[in-house]
Amino acid sequence: MGGIGKTTMVRAVYERISCQFEFSFLLTDVRDSVEKSGLLNLQKQLLSGIWTKKADISDLHEGATIIRRLLGHKKVLLILDDVTHLSHLKYLAGNQEWFGSGSRVLITTRNEHLLIEHGVERRLKVEGFDDEDSLHLFSWKAFKRGYPEEDFLDLSKSVINYAKGLPLALEVLGSFLHGRDLSEWNSALRKLGRVCNIEIFDILKTSYDGLDDEEKKIFLDISCFFCGEDKDRVTEVLISCDVSAIIGIKVLSERSLLTVLHGRLRMHNLIQEMGWEIVRRESPDEPGRRSRLWLPQDVKHVVTKNTGTEQ
Incomplete structure (x- = not known):
């Protein structure tokens, strides 16, 4: 899940332990660098x-061979941040034989299945903050101290409840609210859940953009209609619509876009809002031209105004 703090975590790990290795490398934002x-x-x-001389390599296979030859007997720390394709791992950290005894390779990704494909045995899912840590982080951004000002405590707790432990949201909203008065806070908080924060949306949407067309369809259907519903029932409904629901739901789970809890489909509320915003952007001013309608007022508008499309 984007914004959960993976990059911040591996940066801290690098700063703390890199001195224990002969060579240390931190390659941040691998996805963006490759693009x-x-x-x-x-x-x-x-x-x-x-390498003391210029790395004049002509293809990926040659590069992989040289990396393995130079580091095969060295104690190495290699951190690959935001990996999105198996090729990133294949040509930057092929297997254990590429590095010497005691080496460590840390990989962050939004796609757990990449780690499974590459044979990574030790995998850790990064969880969001609890309420106490959330309030602490938010307060440093909003008040430049570790706890809210007394008059803002209840409003701060409302933000904590909305962010549901996502560090990105806590930082963005805290920075936005810093220095504003109570009336501005109240006005801003009334928008939460109704108007999407663009900065948060853009980062979360990266996970959606990595899906194929059918996976995107399943994601939007669940975010608009089926969040909180029984997984087996939803699977049957989606299969009846001629989509590969079983593997689709599994992929969404691997990419932390949904979870299955007690047999029901769950989404972080900000992930769900991201799905709503994607659909809303299909036609910002005319609900009848959107692919999905889930709000009663939008359904009423389309029916009474007869603005729906044949699709």
């Missing part, structure tokens, strides 16, 4: 930290 400059360039960046 902008290519995986070969990322190999060159890695090699530049261990």
